[in-house]
Amino acid sequence: xxxxxxxxxxxxxxxxxxxxxxxxxxxxxxxxxxxxxxxxxxxxxxxxxxxxxxxxxxxxxxxxxxxxxxxxxxxxxxxxxxxxxxxxxxxxxxxxxxxxxxxxxxxxxxxxxxxxxxxxxxxxxxxxxxxxxxxxxxxxxxxxxxxxxxxxxxxxxxxxxxxxxxxxxxxxxxxxxxxxxxxxxxxxxxxxxxxxxxxxxxxxxxxxxxxxxxxxxxxxxxxxxxxxxxxxxxxxxxxxxxxxxxxxxxxxxxxxxxxxxxxxxxxxxxxxxxxxxxxxxxxxxxxxxxxxxxxxxxxxxxxxxxxxxxxxxxxxxxxxxxxxxxxxxxxxxxxxxxxxxxxxxxxxxxxxxxxxxxxxxxxxxxxxxxxxxxxxxxxxxxxxxxxxxxxxxxxxxxxxxxxxxxxxxxxxxxxxxxx
Numbered sequence: 001x002x003x004x005x006x007x008x009x010x011x012x013x014x015x016x017x018x019x020x021x022x023x024x025x026x027x028x029x030x031x032x033x034x035x036x037x038x039x040x041x042x043x044x045x046x047x048x049x050x051x052x053x054x055x056x057x058x059x060x061x062x063x064x065x066x067x068x069x070x071x072x073x074x075x076x077x078x079x080x081x082x083x084x085x086x087x088x089x090x091x092x093x094x095x096x097x098x099x100x101x102x103x104x105x106x107x108x109x110x111x112x113x114x115x116x117x118x119x120x121x122x123x124x125x126x127x128x129x130x131x132x133x134x135x136x137x138x139x140x141x142x143x144x145x146x147x148x149x150x151x152x153x154x155x156x157x158x159x160x161x162x163x164x165x166x167x168x169x170x171x172x173x174x175x176x177x178x179x180x181x182x183x184x185x186x187x188x189x190x191x192x193x194x195x196x197x198x199x200x201x202x203x204x205x206x207x208x209x210x211x212x213x214x215x216x217x218x219x220x221x222x223x224x225x226x227x228x229x230x231x232x233x234x235x236x237x238x239x240x241x242x243x244x245x246x247x248x249x250x251x252x253x254x255x256x257x258x259x260x261x262x263x264x265x266x267x268x269x270x271x272x273x274x275x276x277x278x279x280x281x282x283x284x285x286x287x288x289x290x291x292x293x294x295x296x297x298x299x300x301x302x303x304x305x306x307x308x309x310x311x312x313x314x315x316x317x318x319x320x321x322x323x324x325x326x327x328x329x330x331x332x333x334x335x336x337x338x339x340x341x342x343x344x345x346x347x348x349x350x351x352x353x354x355x356x357x358x359x360x361x362x363x364x365x366x367x368x369x370x371x372x373x374x375x376x377x378x379x380x381x382x383x384x385x386x387x388x389x390x391x392x393x394x395x396x397x398x399x400x401x402x403x404x405x406x407x408x409x410x411x412x413x414x415x416x417x418x419x
Contacts, residue, residue, distance in 0.1 A: 011041065011059035023060075026051045030093050032059070032111070033075040035401060041065035043072060043093050043111060056092065058111050068118050071108035072096055078126065079397050080106040083388040085129040088162075088186070089115065089148065091136055095170040102179040104186075107134075115148040120155050125404075127384040132189055134162035134182075136169045146199065149192045153235075156228045160189035193219075193235055197242045216243050220250050273374070277312035280367040285319055287360035289328040294364055295320065306371045380407050 004020070007013050014023045027044035034040050041059030059065045071077075073096040081087050088107040090096050096109040110119060123131065131152050135141035149159040164185040167173035173181055190198070200206075200215040216239065223235045233252060240247045280298075288295045299320055307313035322328075383404045387397060 009062065011062055011065070014060075024057070027057070030072075030097070032065070032070065032072055034070075035074055035078055036398065037075050041070075045092075045094065067111045068116055069122070070111055071119065071122065072111055073100055073108045076100050077106050077108050078401070079387075079392075079394070081108075081128055082126050082384060082397075083392075085127050085388070086132070087123060087128045087130075088132040088134055090134050090170055091141060091144070092169060092171065095134070098171045098174050099182065102174055102182070104179075104182065115144065115151065117151060120151050120157065123152070123157060124155060127381075127387075128157060130158040130160065132160050132162050132186060134170050134185070137164065138168065141169075142199065146196065149195070150222055150225075153192055153223075153231070154226045156226075156231060159192040161192065161195040162186060162189045191238075193223075193238045194242060196222075197239070212243070216245060216250075273308045274312065276367055276370055277307050277309060277316075280364060280371070281312060281315050281319055283360050283363050283367070284316075284323070287357060287364075288319075288323045290357070291360065292323075294360065295323045298364065298368070299324070301368050302371060306375050308374070376407055380404055383407065 002010075004013070008015065008020070012023055013020050024042060024044040026048065027046050029042050029044040031039045032041040032043055041062070041064070043056060043058045045056050046053065058067060061067065072093050074081075077087070077096075077100060084106060086106055088099065088104060090099065090107060090109045093109055096107050099105075099107040133145045133148055135145045135148075145161050149161065152159050162185050164173055164181065167176055170182060173185070196219050200219060204211040204215050206212050206215075219239055220236060223232055223239065226232050226235070236250050236252045237247060240250055240252070284294065284298055302316070304313045304317050307316055383400050386392070387400050387404075392400075
């Protein structure tokens, strides 16, 4: 019932020099499923060398099928990945299918495109904390592992690289040596920094001071691109140890420290959270008596539960109650009702800031956006924790996945001006 044009747009046929042919002719074809189990495209491997095209081909880009945003096998692996917060990434679809069937059901494959930032975002959204890279054991595969590992470490996801001998890829390893061989390869997987050092030692004359210096500094430069300062610090220390060079030569410096404010707070509230919450209350008290719409906006968009620290939470409740009653409390009199010692340093920082009435609306809107966004992240994290329950059913997992997706789409706030 579909037209020729629709079939071609779906990537099932292709036209060349006026001739139309089946796109997946003479190939073993695998359906590619989205996270809900719907078929959105196909991946196909040729079974004889003379077949035109590469070893693997995938459905061309369509409205539904975006290769850079898809993991092959995710529908089968998502439950274990979210529950255990781990993933194994391979290059080929047969590698992924073989490993999933063998019980390594946390395995996915990229679809003929380089592993990219969008893939990392997907893994982060699923709560994955550690990734095993099990690529082909040739130079191209090792180079891909190096690049993929850098993208993952940059965003704070731990990386281990799987190495094995006697087979070129996981599919062949399972076929010739059995699943115990892959299990042992997984348990022996090396940390990403060790993998980089091993690669460097194999590529340069390590006994040459100049070549060793160049290799070590190249690795260190890559590490400094990562976003987590503590991860960078510890990775540089590990690099210095593995390469047997003084830490001072890599300009590691001191371990990043928490600020003085952070040391006195519960773990649920960071120094930034505390300053943000106190600043919002001060803006509300400053502008509220003259701009009652701001008071209504805050009451509608923020509940006391949005505040991570108990003292700003109490101040916010009191301020709203007094402003709604027509009173005009000032910041210092309000603060006199609570014990300020745990937040004294943050309070001094905020009180010292100048305020201008015209900046009240954008300042409050920005604070509301951040507080609601923080609450959304917390809600998504709670859903992910429920997904890790080993007793959860597939139906419950699907419902929780929908819930997490809906939370992710929920806007952080509606502007006061729109309201």
